[in-house]
Amino acid sequence: LTSFSDDARIAFDNLADRTAGLVQPTMRLGVTGLSRAGKTVFIGALAHNLIHGGRLPMFRAQQSGRIARAYLEPQPDDAVPRFQYEDHVSALVDKRIWPDSTRAISQFRLTVEYETARAWGRLLSGGKLSIDIVDYPGEWLLDLPLLRQDFRAFSEQATALARSSARADLAADWLALTGRIDPKEAENEGQARALAESFAAYLAACKADSRALSTLPPGRFLMPGDLEGSPALTFAPLPDLPAGKAPRGSLWAMMERRFESYKTHVVKPFFRNHFARLDRQIVLVDALQAMNAGHEAVVDLERALADILSCFRPGRSSWLASLLTRRIDRVLIGATKADHLHHESHDRLETIVRRLVHRAGERIDFAGADLEVMALAAVRATRESEIERDGERLPLIVGTPLAGEKIGGETFDGHSRTGVFPGDLPANPDFLFADPHGDEHAPLVPDLNFVRFRPPKLERTAEGATLSLPHIRLDRALEFLLGDWLA
Numbered sequence: 001l002t003s004f005s006d007d008a009r010i011a012f013d014n015l016a017d018r019t020a021g022l023v024q025p026t027m028r029l030g031v032t033g034l035s036r037a038g039k040t041v042f043i044g045a046l047a048h049n050l051i052h053g054g055r056l057p058m059f060r061a062q063q064s065g066r067i068a069r070a071y072l073e074p075q076p077d078d079a080v081p082r083f084q085y086e087d088h089v090s091a092l093v094d095k096r097i098w099p100d101s102t103r104a105i106s107q108f109r110l111t112v113e114y115e116t117a118r119a120w121g122r123l124l125s126g127g128k129l130s131i132d133i134v135d136y137p138g139e140w141l142l143d144l145p146l147l148r149q150d151f152r153a154f155s156e157q158a159t160a161l162a163r164s165s166a167r168a169d170l171a172a173d174w175l176a177l178t179g180r181i182d183p184k185e186a187e188n189e190g191q192a193r194a195l196a197e198s199f200a201a202y203l204a205a206c207k208a209d210s211r212a213l214s215t216l217p218p219g220r221f222l223m224p225g226d227l228e229g230s231p232a233l234t235f236a237p238l239p240d241l242p243a244g245k246a247p248r249g250s251l252w253a254m255m256e257r258r259f260e261s262y263k264t265h266v267v268k269p270f271f272r273n274h275f276a277r278l279d280r281q282i283v284l285v286d287a288l289q290a291m292n293a294g295h296e297a298v299v300d301l302e303r304a305l306a307d308i309l310s311c312f313r314p315g316r317s318s319w320l321a322s323l324l325t326r327r328i329d330r331v332l333i334g335a336t337k338a339d340h341l342h343h344e345s346h347d348r349l350e351t352i353v354r355r356l357v358h359r360a361g362e363r364i365d366f367a368g369a370d371l372e373v374m375a376l377a378a379v380r381a382t383r384e385s386e387i388e389r390d391g392e393r394l395p396l397i398v399g400t401p402l403a404g405e406k407i408g409g410e411t412f413d414g415h416s417r418t419g420v421f422p423g424d425l426p427a428n429p430d431f432l433f434a435d436p437h438g439d440e441h442a443p444l445v446p447d448l449n450f451v452r453f454r455p456p457k458l459e460r461t462a463e464g465a466t467l468s469l470p471h472i473r474l475d476r477a478l479e480f481l482l483g484d485w486l487a
């Protein structure tokens with residue numbers, strides 16, 4: 001149940017949002033995804049395309065010329081860091097390097113002035129919509145299930161996963177360390193820190209390892225935001241706890257207390273102050289990376305997706321459901337980095353991710369929301385081309401590999417362009433779940449090419465005006481997320 005202060009706080013925030021909304025309609029758009037999924041790049045490209053009148057044929061308000069202008073306004077929530085739009089766009093456009101990735105929550109306001117198609121709409125809103133774009137790590141959503149768990153249940157689940165064949169070798173150090181400890185021994189800060197650091201190192205290894213396993217809670221262990229080193233983050237699960245209660249003054253009691261404070265002071269405030277106020281959401285997913293890392297990574301991604309989706313449709317009696325007075329009515333799953341594929345495979349990527357999302361949704365009985373899946377590249381780093389070989393025309397993608405990328409024995413310097421065969425995705429997504437025949441880590445689509453390219457060079461018009469960033473299907477994503485609010 002929510003406490004009185006939760007209810008009061010939410011009611012106040014919503015009232016404030018609504019009152020401001022009477023003066024000027026405001027949409028809160030959440031952008032999330034696990035780390036490196038492409039959040040920063042997506043947000044930068046979205047705002048840049050709107051501000052600079054980018055080529056967005058499937059985004060009707062823009063295509064029909066109803067958008068008069070889009071510009072940044074001061075961000076209204078003083079306590080939330082601002083998304084550093086200017087820095088990120090300068091990296092992408094001027095330096096042609098990828099911007100710094102999302103480390104914590106940030107937000108900024110983009111205001112769009114437009115002609116509404118309806119006269120009464122014009123009277124009400126004056127044709128102005130403010131979009132508060134909220135960028136936050138998807139890892140933080142994985143913490144929701146913790147709210148239903150006590151320390152014992154959390155420890156049991158975390159230990160079972162750490163001992164599973166997929167993770168046991170990565171968890172070996174932590175398991176060995178924690179195996180030497182008696183949970184009933186006296187509490188000790190040094191001990192607690194060693195355990196927390198070792199557990200966090202194991203979680204980081206799951207992510208960093210070429211196996212590309214998705215993240216496990218606690219989400220802040222990998223994405224601490226501004227909480228790095230704080231006591232609420234200095235805990236770890238304890239395996240094989242004896243029956244009964246934690247003895248007073250024991251390490252066990254200390255860990256239990258900190259686990260509870262993590263939920264109270266870290267997890268709940270995020271859901272209450274940020275998540276509960278969103279109207280729309282895009283979840284970015286790097287499915288290509290998971291497919292490249294093999295069967296286990298795909299299964300793991302499906303599990304993470306189920307956890308993430310469960311935040312959007314929490315069970316009625318859950319703590320979160322009672323907070324969600326404004327319901328997120330549209331969720332878009334964006335399969336990112338589609339510019340690594342030839343356009344013939346874009347629909348296939350969508351089919352594959354739709355299957356993954358569908359299975360994840362079934363696990364948690366997800367129903368009712370307007371849920372859409374799209375393959376996209378927020379920034380298209382490649383161009384398509386063809387090559388003729390043995391009388392056959394083969395598709396190519398052409399771009400500038402990042403400095404240090406190696407292709408067929410050649411190391412690139414970050415300045416020369418080259419073409420690579422992108423490889424084909426299978427038309428039938430069943431391959432995702434086929435028996436891996438013992439090799440959990442073999443790439444599921446072996447001939448996919450994973451060259452990392454630099455962001456594209458912007459062409460300039462004859463008058464020297466900057467063109468916007470090229471993309472794949474960003475316009476469709478905008479239509480789904482914003483279109484009806486700009487009707």
Ligand code: GDP
Nearest residue numbers: 035036037038039040041098101102377378379
């Ligand atoms: P975040 O952790 O979700 O904020 O991820 P970023 O937005 O920083 O993206 C991580 C990396 O993925 C970038 O540094 C790029 O290398 C790559 N990336 C993201 N979006 C795209 C895209 O649209 N096209 C290509 N080619 N690469 C992308």
